[in-house]
Amino acid sequence: MGTLQVSHGQPEPARQRAFHAFPPQCELELPAARQTVIAAAAALCAQSPRRTEQADWMRTPESHPGRVLAEAVRADRDWPPFPRAMRDGYALRAAEAAAAGKPLPCVGQVRAGALARALPPGVCLEIMTGAPVPAGADTVVMIERTWRGEDGIHFDAPPRRGDNIALPGNESAAGAVVAAAGRRLTPAVTAVLAQAGCLAPVVFAAPRVAIIATGDELTPPEQTPGPAQIRNSNGPMLAALARSVGAEVVYIAHVADDAAALRAAIADACAGAEAVICSGGASVGAHDLLKPVLDSLGAQLHFDAVAMRPGHPQIFARLGNQLLFGLPGNPLGALLGFLLLARPALDVLAGFDAAALSSPFITAEMDFGYHGKALPLVAFRPVRYAAAGAGTPHFKARLQEIPYRGSADVAAAAAADAWLMIPPGITELAAGSLVTVLATGVTA
Ligand code: AMP
Numbered sequence: 001m002g003t004l005q006v007s008h009g010q011p012e013p014a015r016q017r018a019f020h021a022f023p024p025q026c027e028l029e030l031p032a033a034r035q036t037v038i039a040a041a042a043a044l045c046a047q048s049p050r051r052t053e054q055a056d057w058m059r060t061p062e063s064h065p066g067r068v069l070a071e072a073v074r075a076d077r078d079w080p081p082f083p084r085a086m087r088d089g090y091a092l093r094a095a096e097a098a099a100a101g102k103p104l105p106c107v108g109q110v111r112a113g114a115l116a117r118a119l120p121p122g123v124c125l126e127i128m129t130g131a132p133v134p135a136g137a138d139t140v141v142m143i144e145r146t147w148r149g150e151d152g153i154h155f156d157a158p159p160r161r162g163d164n165i166a167l168p169g170n171e172s173a174a175g176a177v178v179a180a181a182g183r184r185l186t187p188a189v190t191a192v193l194a195q196a197g198c199l200a201p202v203v204f205a206a207p208r209v210a211i212i213a214t215g216d217e218l219t220p221p222e223q224t225p226g227p228a229q230i231r232n233s234n235g236p237m238l239a240a241l242a243r244s245v246g247a248e249v250v251y252i253a254h255v256a257d258d259a260a261a262l263r264a265a266i267a268d269a270c271a272g273a274e275a276v277i278c279s280g281g282a283s284v285g286a287h288d289l290l291k292p293v294l295d296s297l298g299a300q301l302h303f304d305a306v307a308m309r310p311g312h313p314q315i316f317a318r319l320g321n322q323l324l325f326g327l328p329g330n331p332l333g334a335l336l337g338f339l340l341l342a343r344p345a346l347d348v349l350a351g352f353d354a355a356a357l358s359s360p361f362i363t364a365e366m367d368f369g370y371h372g373k374a375l376p377l378v379a380f381r382p383v384r385y386a387a388a389g390a391g392t393p394h395f396k397a398r399l400q401e402i403p404y405r406g407s408a409d410v411a412a413a414a415a416a417d418a419w420l421m422i423p424p425g426i427t428e429l430a431a432g433s434l435v436t437v438l439a440t441g442v443t444a
C-alpha cells in the first residue's frame with residue numbers, strides 16, 4: 001500500500017500504538033476543516049465552471065427548491081407599474097381637503113385592476129388598496145382616518161400630500177436587478193420572479209451527490225436485521241440531508257467492509273457525482289477501509305480527523321474532479337459531519353459564492369446548566385429551543401436539554417433543533433450564559 005498524500009498539516013510522528021494500516025495523519029480544528037472543504041469546492045468550480053440550465057419553475061416547481069440563480073433577474077417594468085394606492089381610503093388633492101376644512105363629496109370608486117377617470121376638482125374618489133391612483137389625485141387618506149357624513153367624507157386631520165401612494169418604480173425601476181445571481185430560489189425569490197415575469201431563470205445545475213454506506217453489520221431499512229445486524233440509517237439520513245440543501249442524489253449504495261467492493265462503489269459513484277459522501281469505515285479499526293481504498297485510487301487526502309465529538313474521524317479527499325467525504329459510521333458523527341463539512345462544500349457546488357456563505361452558528365442562551373468532562377476538542381450536544389417567548393417580539397433562542405446517550409442516539413438528534421457547541425476544556429456552562437449553537441437550518 002502506498003502512502004496517502006496529505007496536503008495540509010504534518011503527519012503525526014510514528015508512535016507505538018495498535019493502529020492498523022492508517023492511523024490519523026492530519027487532524028484539523030473545525031474552522032480549518034471548514035475552510036479546507038470550502039476552498040476545495042471553490043477550486044473545483046474555478047477549474048470546471050458549474051453547469052447552468054433554465055429553471056422552468058412554473059411547470060416543474062418540485063425540481064427547483066434550493067437551486068441558485070446563475071444570472072441576475074431584472075424587472076421587466078417599473079414596480080409599482082402605476083401610482084398605486086397603499087391603503088383602502090379616499091383619493092383626493094391634499095390642498096383641496098386642507099383648504100376647504102370641510103368634507104369632500106365622494107363621486108365614485110376605483111377598484112384594484114381598473115383604470116379610473118381623472119379626479120374632478122373639489123371631490124374625492126373611494127379607492128381600494130392596489131388600485132391605480134387617478135390622474136389629478138396626489139394623496140390617499142386611509143379609510144380609518146375618515147368618517148362619512150351626509151355632506152361627504154370628513155377627515156380626522158388635514159391630509160398630507162403624497163401619503164399612501166407608491167410612485168411608479170418606487171421599489172424597482174424597469175431593468176433593475178430584482179434578484180441577484182447567487183440567490184437561492186426561495187419562495188420569496190419565486191414571488192420576485194413571478195412579479196418580473198421571469199418564467200425560466202438561469203440557475204446552476206444541482207450538485208450531484210452519491211451516498212455510500214459501508215458496514216458488514218448493516219441491512220437495508222426494509223429488511224429484518226439478523227441478531228448482530230442493525231439497519232442502515234445513515235444512508236437515508238444523508239440522502240435526505242443532501243436533498244434538503246438542494247443537491248440531487250444520483251447514486252445510493254450499501255457496501256460491505258470489503259476493499260474491492262468499496263473501491264468499485266467509489267469508482268461507480270465518481271462516474272456520475274461531483275461529491276461522494278461515505279459513512280463508516282473512516283476510523284482506525286481493522287475493518288475501516290476507506291483510507292486504504294482512497295490511497296489505492298490515488299486520492300489527495302486533505303484531512304482525516306476533526307477535533308470535534310461526536311464525529312472525530314472525518315475524511316476529506318479530492319479524487320479527480322470529485323470531492324469525497326468519509327463521515328463516521330456513528331449516526332450523530334455522520335450528521336454533524338454533513339452539516340459542518342459536506343454542506344458548505346455542496347453550497348459552493350450549488351453556486352453560492354464561497355466568500356459569502358452565511359455562518360450556521362448563532363448565539364443563544366442556556367436554559368439549563370451543563371456539567372461535563374474537559375475535552376481537548378469541541379463537543380456538540382443536541383438541544384431544543386425553549387418554546388416560551390417564541391412568537392413574542394422579545395423572543396431569544398433559549399436552549400433546553402435533550403436526554404443524550406452518545407453518538408448513536410438518533411432519537412436525540414431527531415428531537416433537536418440545534419447543537420450546543422462546548423469549547424475545548426469547558427466543564428461548566430451555567431444557566432443563563434450565552435453560548436454558540438450550530439443551527440441546523442434543515443427543514444425538509
Ligand atoms: P464505523 O465508523 O464504520 O466504525 O461505525 C461506527 C458505528 O456506527 C458502528 O457501531 C456502526 O455499527 C454504526 N454505523 C455504521 N454505519 C451505519 C449506518 N449506515 N447506519 C447506522 N449505524 C451505522
Ligand code: MG
Pocket residue numbers: 214215216257280281287329
Ligand atoms: Mg464500519
